[in-house]
Amino acid sequence: MIRSGTGQPAELFFDDISPGTFARRFDPQWYHVDVQAARASAYGDVIASGFYTASLFMRAYADGLLSRAAADASPGLEELRWTAPVYGGDRLAIRLEVLGAAPSAAKPSVGTLTLAATMTRMATDRRPAAVAVRIRFRGWFARRPSDPDLGATTVL
Amino acid sequence: MIRSGTGQPAELFFDDISPGTFARRFDPQWYHVDVQAARASAYGDVIASGFYTASLFMRAYADGLLSRAAADASPGLEELRWTAPVYGGDRLAIRLEVLGAAPSAAKPSVGTLTLAATMTRMATDRRPAAVAVRIRFRGWFARRPSDPDLGATTVL
Numbered sequence: 001m002i003r004s005g006t007g008q009p010a011e012l013f014f015d016d017i018s019p020g021t022f023a024r025r026f027d028p029q030w031y032h033v034d035v036q037a038a039r040a041s042a043y044g045d046v047i048a049s050g051f052y053t054a055s056l057f058m059r060a061y062a063d064g065l066l067s068r069a070a071a072d073a074s075p076g077l078e079e080l081r082w083t084a085p086v087y088g089g090d091r092l093a094i095r096l097e098v099l100g101a102a103p104s105a106a107k108p109s110v111g112t113l114t115l116a117a118t119m120t121r122m123a124t125d126r127r128p129a130a131v132a133v134r135i136r137f138r139g140w141f142a143r144r145p146s147d148p149d150l151g152a153t154t155v156l
Numbered sequence: 157m158i159r160s161g162t163g164q165p166a167e168l169f170f171d172d173i174s175p176g177t178f179a180r181r182f183d184p185q186w187y188h189v190d191v192q193a194a195r196a197s198a199y200g201d202v203i204a205s206g207f208y209t210a211s212l213f214m215r216a217y218a219d220g221l222l223s224r225a226a227a228d229a230s231p232g233l234e235e236l237r238w239t240a241p242v243y244g245g246d247r248l249a250i251r252l253e254v255l256g257a258a259p260s261a262a263k264p265s266v267g268t269l270t271l272a273a274t275m276t277r278m279a280t281d282r283r284p285a286a287v288a289v290r291i292r293f294r295g296w297f298a299r300r301p302s303d304p305d306l307g308a309t310t311v312l
Contacts, residue, residue, distance in 0.1 A: 026211040028218055029227070050230065051214050055182040055207045062184055071185070074206065076237035076290075082230065134232075 022052040047085035053092070053133050054080060057119055060094050070142035072110050077137040084121060084130035091122040092132065099136070103143070110140045178208040203241035209248070209289050210236060213275055216250050226298035228266050233293040240277060240286035247278040248288065255292070259299070266296045 002010040023032035027049035030037045038046040065071075086092065100114040119133035158166040179188035183205035186193045194202040221227075242248065256270040275289035 022211075026215045028215075029222060031229075049214070050232070051207065051211045055178075055211065058205070058207050059182045059184075066185060073187075074238065076206070076239075077233060077235065079232070079234065080236065081232035083232075 020046075022055070023049045027051055043085055045087055047087060048090075050080075050082040050133075053082070053086050053119060054135070056092065057094060057117060057133065057135060061096070061117070064094075065096070070144075072140035072142055074137060074139045077135060078114075079134070079136040081134040082132070083134060084132045086119075086121055086132045087124075087127070090124065090132075093120045093122060094118070095120070104140065107140070109143055111143055113139050113141060115139060176202075178211070179205045183207055199241055201243055203243060204246075206236075206238040206289075209238070209242050209275060210291070212248065213250060213273060213289065213291060217252070217273070220250075221252070226300075228296035228298055230293060230295045233291060234270075235290070235292040237290040238288070239290060240288045242275075242277055242288045243280075243283070246280065246288075249276045249278060250274070251276070260296065263296070265299055267299055269295050269297060271295060 004010040020033060023029075029049075031041060031043055031047055032038075032049045033046070035046050038044075095118050097116045098113055099116050102112050104110045104112050115137055117133075117135045117137075118131050119135075121127070121130050121132045123129040160166040176189060179185075185205075187197060187199055187203055188194075188205045189202070191202050194200075251274050253272045254269055255272050258268050260266045260268050271293055273289075273291045273293075274287050275291075277283070277286050277288045279285040
């Protein structure tokens with residue numbers, strides 16, 4: 001077994017982390033994969049696929065919140081906006097805001113959260129800071145089983 | 157150089173195609189990565205990450221339309237709905253509909269298309285067909301340079 005930096009079984013290997021893997025597989029548009037063409041364009045360099053940055057958000061959301069939450073599923077996104085390009089080496093800061101919380105009408109054992117997230121590209125020597133992604137979405141979460149009847153409910 | 161099935165340089169290798177790679181990297185929720193837990197749940201088996209199916213849509217959209225179109229960028233998604241789970245081995249049929257087309261007010265060299273796509277999970281021995289994903293989004297496309305002034309515009 002190959003161990004990760006914290007001693008757990010490694011889940012990511014060199015091949016998973018090399019630049020460009022995602023775009024070549026899922027989004028091979030020239031400004032995501034063709035360095036020369038991208039450098040000669042108004043973008044100035046290769047930019048990240050919008051679904052790659054969305055997937056990075058998913059990972060941060062899973063690690064930061066879902067891993068500790070009684071998370072059920074998500075019906076989807078209300079809106080996803082790519083508002084500024086993301087470049088190799090950029091650092092992204094994520095902010096998550098709870099816009100609303102309501103019990104589910106269809107499923108009494110869960111509640112629906114409406115969440116808004118931004119991914120902000122930090123300033124670098126070459127470019128100013130900018131909000132790169134805005135996402136609004138809903139997530140279902142199990143309700144705390146304080147009611148014995150609810151506690152007996154199988155959520156999934 | 158390793159060649160692909162059609163003789164081009166290969167872009168996908170064994171490691172890129174093995175099941176579970178996407179979810180372990182981007183969406184390690186138990187119903188995406190833990191086979192035993194997923195089989196014991198109402199899902200009945202591991203289901204695909206919603207961002208994985210969205211990324212598969214992106215690839216099909218790039219191969220099927222963007223590769224032949226004067227495609228500029230996309231401002232984002234109006235809506236993304238995960239309406240049924242997708243299982244390993246499922247075949248997905250994609251349908252793309254043009255809901256609207258309008259010249260861009262901000263950028264006269266491009267037009268904005270509003271598009272709606274569905275990804276339908278085909279029926280298998282185990283499960284009936286179901287619409288798995290619905291996406292509504294906008295894309296910018298360069299206008300045909302019939303006007304000499306438009307033709308001189310650098311689109312990117």
